[in-house]
Amino acid sequence: MRDTARPLPLLRAARGVFDLALEGMIWSRRSLMMAVLLGLPVAFGVLYRAVLVAHLPTQVTSADLYGMIVAAYVRFLVPLAALFYATALVADEVEGKTLTYLLTRPVKRGAILAGKFAAFLATTLALSLPSMVLAFFLLTTVGGWGRVGAAVPDLFRDMGVVVLAFLAYGALFTLLGVLLKRPMIPGLLFVFVWELVAELPGYLPRFTITAYLGSLLRHRPLAEGLSGMFGQVLPVPLCLAVLAAMVVAFLAAAVWIFSTREYVMEQ
Numbered sequence: 001m002r003d004t005a006r007p008l009p010l011l012r013a014a015r016g017v018f019d020l021a022l023e024g025m026i027w028s029r030r031s032l033m034m035a036v037l038l039g040l041p042v043a044f045g046v047l048y049r050a051v052l053v054a055h056l057p058t059q060v061t062s063a064d065l066y067g068m069i070v071a072a073y074v075r076f077l078v079p080l081a082a083l084f085y086a087t088a089l090v091a092d093e094v095e096g097k098t099l100t101y102l103l104t105r106p107v108k109r110g111a112i113l114a115g116k117f118a119a120f121l122a123t124t125l126a127l128s129l130p131s132m133v134l135a136f137f138l139l140t141t142v143g144g145w146g147r148v149g150a151a152v153p154d155l156f157r158d159m160g161v162v163v164l165a166f167l168a169y170g171a172l173f174t175l176l177g178v179l180l181k182r183p184m185i186p187g188l189l190f191v192f193v194w195e196l197v198a199e200l201p202g203y204l205p206r207f208t209i210t211a212y213l214g215s216l217l218r219h220r221p222l223a224e225g226l227s228g229m230f231g232q233v234l235p236v237p238l239c240l241a242v243l244a245a246m247v248v249a250f251l252a253a254a255v256w257i258f259s260t261r262e263y264v265m266e267q
Contacts, residue, residue: 007106007107021116070132078165079169082172086170129159157216157217164240175250175257179254216236
């Protein structure tokens with residue numbers, strides 16, 4: 001007879017959880033709110049083309065504004081979106097009392113978390129990357145299309161940084177979501193208090209995520225403006241290695257905690 005208690009293969013199980021979680025994430029109020037949040041660069045680009053282009057000082061170019069938008073996107077909007085999604089990957093199932101249905105299936109808990117994390121990435125990137133592309137073209141084509149071609153490589157680099165930001169912050173907040181019962185307040189404190197350490201001199205900024213992400217951005221316009229939020233510039237190989245190590249460590253810890261914790265559904 002077939003052993004029905006044997007867990008499904010990891011990739012097959014994660015794919016099934018991914019399909020289920022993705023549908024729930026896309027058609028949710030959270031995604032509607034995040035679409036508005038992550039679409040703010042497009043709204044600013046339209047405002048700039050319609051109103052601001054004639055009123056801003058001539059020394060503030062559209063390239064400067066695009067750089068400021070990317071800096072603010074990576075520093076504030078991406079962490080907030082990751083916080084609201086990633087901390088809820090398990091919490092939503094617990095609150096909705098549906099986690100039991102997943103845990104009683106022949107699926108390893110690591111596959112459950114992997115599928116949900118993949119759905120989080122797919123959802124957030126589908127909302128954020130098109131917004132960046134639209135904002136880029138709205139701002140860089142103000143003076144014509146002549147300089148767009150030279151700036152496209154920077155756009156791809158910025159999109160890569162956003163992907164890394166969602167991976168790093170998402171992994172951290174997934175860990176907080178399985179470790180803490182109420183992870184939202186610690187997550188907000190991390191984003192708006194601890195990450196300010198990245199602006200300080202010395203070695204302390206290396207204990208933040210912002211310092212490594214900001215160092216990967218090529219746009220550093222208006223030294224006294226928003227770009228100053230990233231402080232010192234670290235070597236690119238170091239940034240990539242540290243960010244990859246963070247993602248692996250945070251996700252491994254989250255999987256271990258989720259796999260060993262006993263969940264009791266409140267009636």
